[in-house]
Amino acid sequence: MRLRLEDEQATIALGAKLAARARPGDVLLLEGPLGAGKSTLARAFIRALAGDQRLTVPSPTFTLVQAYETPRGEVWHFDLWRLAGPEGLTELGWDEAEQKIVLVEWPERLGSLTPVDALRVTLSHDGSGREIELQGEQRWLDEL
Ligand SMILES: Nc1ncnc2c1ncn2[C@@H]1O[C@H](COP(=O)(O)OP(=O)(O)OP(=O)(O)O)[C@@H](O)[C@H]1O
Numbered sequence: 001m002r003l004r005l006e007d008e009q010a011t012i013a014l015g016a017k018l019a020a021r022a023r024p025g026d027v028l029l030l031e032g033p034l035g036a037g038k039s040t041l042a043r044a045f046i047r048a049l050a051g052d053q054r055l056t057v058p059s060p061t062f063t064l065v066q067a068y069e070t071p072r073g074e075v076w077h078f079d080l081w082r083l084a085g086p087e088g089l090t091e092l093g094w095d096e097a098e099q100k101i102v103l104v105e106w107p108e109r110l111g112s113l114t115p116v117d118a119l120r121v122t123l124s125h126d127g128s129g130r131e132i133e134l135q136g137e138q139r140w141l142d143e144l
């Protein structure tokens with residue numbers, strides 16, 4: 001399924017909508033080039049789950065993973081841009097992430113560990129806005 005996100009607010013609104021459908025055990029893979037809007041979507045998703053629009057959500061570029069306690073369960077936000085190899089993923093606690101709500105920027109780095117049932121979100125630049133493609137279970141896609 002494809003959508004056009006006219007401006008940053010549209011990306012934020014989509015992040016909040018997806019958050020309303022998320023539950024522990026879900027994985028969202030956020031793909032797209034530098035500046036596509038992955039972190040904007042992730043931040044809106046986490047803030048909606050936390051029920052706090054002012055929650056600080058730093059990019060986990062250097063820490064690689066950032067965890068949040070929310071009323072809807074724990075959320076783990078990965079940014080794997082700097083991940084050296086799959087061994088590094090185990091050190092980050094990837095095995096435990098199975099029971100969390102998980103967001104992954106640069107999911108290409110997961111290789112064979114990519115969950116098959118994840119929601120795949122692909123963002124691309126489209127003039128001044130963004131084009132987004134979503135592939136996954138129907139419950140994510142209904143009425144977006
Ligand atoms: N739908 C949209 N239309 C126009 N601009 C947008 C849209 N969504 C997000 N942006 C803007 O795009 C810029 C980059 O967003 P963001 O930092 O989320 O990208 P990113 O994919 O995480 O990039 P990086 O890979 O460099 O971390 C931000 O300034 C954000 O406001």
Ligand SMILES: [Mg+2]
Pocket residue numbers: 038039040059105
């Ligand atoms: Mg980012």
